[in-house]
Structure formats: structure tokens, C-alpha cells
Amino acid sequence: MRYVSTRGQAPAVGFVDAVLGGLAPDGGLYVPEAWPQISPAEIAGFADMPYAEVAARVIGAFADHEISHADLLEMCQEAYSTFTHSAVAPLTQLQPGLFIAELFHGPSLAFKDVAMQILARLYDHLLSAQGRRQTILCATSGDTGGAAVEAFRGRKSVRVVALFPEGRISEVQRRFMTTATESNIACVAVKGSFDDCQAIVKNAFQDQILRQAVDLSGVNSINFARIAAQAVYYFTTAASLGAPGRKVSFCVPSGNFGDAFAGYAAHKMGLPVAKILVATNSNDVLAKAFEDGRYARGKLTPTMSPAMDIQSASNFERLYFECVGREATETARAFEAFAKSGSIDLPPAAFARMRELFRGVAVSEADTTRTMVSTLNQTGELIDPHTAVAVAALRRAELDGPVVVMSTAHPAKFPEDVAKATGVTPELPRGIADLAKRPERFDRLPAEAETIKAYVHAFAEG
Numbered sequence: 234m235r236y237v238s239t240r241g242q243a244p245a246v247g248f249v250d251a252v253l254g255g256l257a258p259d260g261g262l263y264v265p266e267a268w269p270q271i272s273p274a275e276i277a278g279f280a281d282m283p284y285a286e287v288a289a290r291v292i293g294a295f296a297d298h299e300i301s302h303a304d305l306l307e308m309c310q311e312a313y314s315t316f317t318h319s320a321v322a323p324l325t326q327l328q329p330g331l332f333i334a335e336l337f338h339g340p341s342l343a344f345k346d347v348a349m350q351i352l353a354r355l356y357d358h359l360l361s362a363q364g365r366r367q368t369i370l371c372a373t374s375g376d377t378g379g380a381a382v383e384a385f386r387g388r389k390s391v392r393v394v395a396l397f398p399e400g401r402i403s404e405v406q407r408r409f410m411t412t413a414t415e416s417n418i419a420c421v422a423v424k425g426s427f428d429d430c431q432a433i434v435k436n437a438f439q440d441q442i443l444r445q446a447v448d449l450s451g452v453n454s455i456n457f458a459r460i461a462a463q464a465v466y467y468f469t470t471a472a473s474l475g476a477p478g479r480k481v482s483f484c485v486p487s488g489n490f491g492d493a494f495a496g497y498a499a500h501k502m503g504l505p506v507a508k509i510l511v512a513t514n515s516n517d518v519l520a521k522a523f524e525d526g527r528y529a530r531g532k533l534t535p536t537m538s539p540a541m542d543i544q545s546a547s548n549f550e551r552l553y554f555e556c557v558g559r560e561a562t563e564t565a566r567a568f569e570a571f572a573k574s575g576s577i578d579l580p581p582a583a584f585a586r587m588r589e590l591f592r593g594v595a596v597s598e599a600d601t602t603r604t605m606v607s608t609l610n611q612t613g614e615l616i617d618p619h620t621a622v623a624v625a626a627l628r629r630a631e632l633d634g635p636v637v638v639m640s641t642a643h644p645a646k647f648p649e650d651v652a653k654a655t656g657v658t659p660e661l662p663r664g665i666a667d668l669a670k671r672p673e674r675f676d677r678l679p680a681e682a683e684t685i686k687a688y689v690h691a692f693a694e695g
């Protein structure tokens with residue numbers, strides 16, 4: 234299986250290079266040359282298979298012969314044994330025909346764990362085979378950093394430097410990063426915004442000297458392995474509800490569009506999907522793209538669902554590439570123009586193709602609060618603000634068949650907002666109940682690229 238860049242100016246590579254490389258060297262994103270297929274009989278069989286076995290099958294379809302099935306299965310079993318629920322992504326019913334897939338039973342209580350746990354093991358496996366040691370630099374608006382630290386702590390082949398904007402993430406989010414005691418982890422509170430952190434990471438990746446000196450790598454949501462790992466729970470949840478005999482719809486709280494794009498991938502691999510509803514908060518760039526045919530970034534507004542406070546959804550480039558008939562020249566033109574002007578008018582044929590599968594709805598803060606309250610009153614389930622955005626979006630859309638809402642965070646990750654809305658303070662699961670008492674360890678640095686690059690260099694040497 235070869236992976237091509239959406240911008241067409243980078244050589245095709247295998248799965249291993251696509252995963253370790255992250256972004257393609259021409260600035261595009263890797264996509265498989267052709268979508269691997271999973272037969273209806275196999276999909277039906279997923280209904281009662283252990284999650285790790287389905288994961289090894291689905292990720293294995295992308296890895297092809299580059300990783301042995303036995304190795305991949307072992308990595309998947311280890312990765313998903315860190316989850317506190319044996320089903321890994323269990324379904325809970327909210328009302329007839331409406332289910333939530335709880336994707337938050339991993340170590341950092343957010344769905345990012347589903348991909349990051351396997352990604353860390355893939356990195357360790359592939360890098361130790363090559364005798365390499367990489368440095369992962371990541372900027373986080375909250376959940377990616379915690380998931381990355383949980384997944385990579387103590388791993389021999391990888392060091393992690395996590396940058397977060399000081400004072401702009403929740404205490405629980407910060408503590409998932411800063412309480413790690415392993416020496417391969419460094420956390421930095423940056424005196425600036427998340428955008429400042431992201432700009433510094435971008436600057437570091439463009440610095441060829443630093444890049445080579447520390448063998449820099451990234452695990453943000455453009456890494457194709459994350460898409461492959463996230464496609465798995467579309468298969469397992471749909472199979473539980475009768476796929477492939479029954480078409481299922483999905484509703485996905487979206488920011489960078491990685492989760493929802495994984496649903497598209499599952500669909501292209503043969504899973505019958507009725508519709509995917511892309512739910513956003515008031516940062517509605519994706520909702521507008523799917524409803525109005527115009528992808529245009531606006532002003533960033535902070536909300537209760539901070540993991541979705543995004544105005545440029547990196548993975549949208551993958552869908553665009555697919556829907557313009559895989560025309561890399563056109564995709565490169567469109568996204569270079571977007572970088573400059575901040576908007577793309579979707580070509581009518583591409584927009585029509587997107588609408589075959591996708592719909593979008595944006596949800597206000599008031600609606601998010603009301604939905605946390607009504608869900609608790611009607612079902613007894615406490616849901617987090619990101620999940621509430623998706624449930625609220627669903628109330629304003631008509632979808633066919635049974636619907637699965639992707640529940641991307643545990644309510645205890647956002648205790649203040651959940652308690653303010655519902656009057657109920659969610660409790661941390663057993664095992665991490667002492668999170669607030671564990672000692673923290675992090676450094677504070679100004680939002681200056683040179684200072685932070687020097688820090689990364691020194692940490693990698695030390």
C-alpha cells in the first residue's frame with residue numbers, strides 16, 4: 234500500500250514512512266493510493282470480536298505487509314488494555330435509535346487516547362527496528378498533549394516536548410501532562426496563546442538544523458495512523474447495531490476533522506454509512522463548509538468545548554482531495570490560496586460529493602448548556618460539553634437509521650462547566666482520583682521560537 238500527498242509534489246511512500254513522516258514534504262497530507270476493502274462478512278463478524286482484534290485487522294489493512302499481523306495484534310492488545318472498559322468504545326443508549334459511543338475510557342479520558350496509545354507503540358516498534366530515537370514536539374490546546382504524554386511516557390525511542398498556553402487549559406488537562414514522572418517527557422507552559430504554540434512548532438519543523446539534530450517528529454491529527462486507528466470504532470459500533478445489514482449514521486463533534494474523516498475512511502473501506510453529521514461549536518468553519526459550500530476561517534471564539542476551538546481544520550484537505558477526484562494540482566492551489574486569503578469556494582461538483590455523506594450543524598454555548606441539562610434529566614447520563622455539542626446538533630438534523638454520537642471526552646475532564654450547567658460535579662474515575670494531589674513538573678518559557686527551540690535541543694541532548 235502506497236501513500237500519496239494531497240499536493241502531488243512528494244514521492245509516494247509506504248505506511249511506515251507516512252506514519253513516521255507525519256506531514257508530506259510538499260506540505261500536503263498523506264492518503265492511501267486506494268482504499269483497502271473489508272468485506273460485508275468480515276464486518277458482520279466484528280460484532281462480537283475483541284476490540285484489539287478488529288483494530289489489528291483495520292489498521293493492518295493500511296499497514297499491509299509492512300508490519301506483521303502478529304506484531305500489530307500484540308501492539309493493539311497492549312494499547313487497548315490501558316482502557317478501563319473491556320469493550321474499549323462501548324455504546325450507551327440515550328433514546329430509541331440514539332446511542333453514544335464512549336470513546337473516553339483511555340488514560341487521559343479523551344478520545345485522543347484511542348489513536349495515541351497505538352501510535353506510541355507503533356513509533357517504538359518502528360524506531361527501535363531502525364535504531365533511531367526521535368523527539369516529538371507537540372502544541373496542545375488541551376487534550377492532545379495529555380494523550381501524547383500518557384502514551385509515550387517511559388518509551389525508549391521517543392522523547393516528548395509538550396507546549397501548552399499557560400493559563401488557557403483546564404487544570405485536569407494540565408495535570409495529565411505535568412504529573413508524568415518519566416524523564417523522556419518535558420512540559421512547557423508558554424506565555425502566549427495556543428496559536429503562538431502552534432506557530433513555534435511550525436517554525437521548529439522548518440528549521441532543518443534542529444530537525445536533523447533531534448530527529449523531530451509530530452503526532453498531531455494529520456498523522457495518517459491516527460485516521461486508521463480512529464476508523465476502527467466506526468466499524469465496531471456499526472457492527473454492534475447491525476451493520477452491514479443496516480446503515481448507521483454518525484454525529485461527530487469536530488475541530489480538526491480527523492475523527493469525522495476517519496468515518497469517511499471506514500465508509501470508503503466498505504462500511505455502509507447513511508450520513509455523518511459534523512457538529513461544531515460557534516467556531517463553525519466546518520458546519521458552514523458542508524451547508525453553504527464555502528470553507529472560510531473566521532475569528533476564533535473561546536468556548537466550553539476548547540478542543541473544537543479551531544478555525545482551520547487540517548484534515549479537511551484530505552476530503553477536498555477526494556471530492557475533486559484526487560486532483561493534487563487543484564488541491565494544492567486551493568489550500569495555498571486558503572493559507573493566504575482564508576477562504577475557499579468549494580467547486581460545485583466537489584460540494585455535491587461531500588453532501589452525499591456529510592451534513593454540518595453549529596451549536597451555540599446556550600444550546601450546549603441546555604443539552605447537558607436535558608440529557609441528564611431524560612437519561613441520567615452526564616455528558617461533557619464536546620459530546621453535548623454533538624447531541625444538540627442532532628436535535629436539529631434529520632438522519633436516517635440508528636445514530637451513533639461520538640462521545641469524545643469524559644465529563645470529569647471539564648468538571649467546572651459540567652457542574653455549572655447541571656449542578657452535578659462529575660467524579661474522576663478510580664485510579665486517577667488523586668490526580669489533583671500528584672506533584673507537577675513543568676517549565677515556563679516566553680512565546681519565542683528561538684528560546685523554545687534551544688530548550689528542545691538541550692532536552693534532546695540531555
Ligand SMILES: *Cc1c(COP(=O)(O)O)cnc(C)c1O
Binds near residue numbers: 345
Ligand atoms: C480533539 C477533540 C475533538 C475534535 O476532534 P477532531 O478530530 O480534531 O475533529 C473533539 N472532542 C474532544 C474532547 C477532543 O479532544
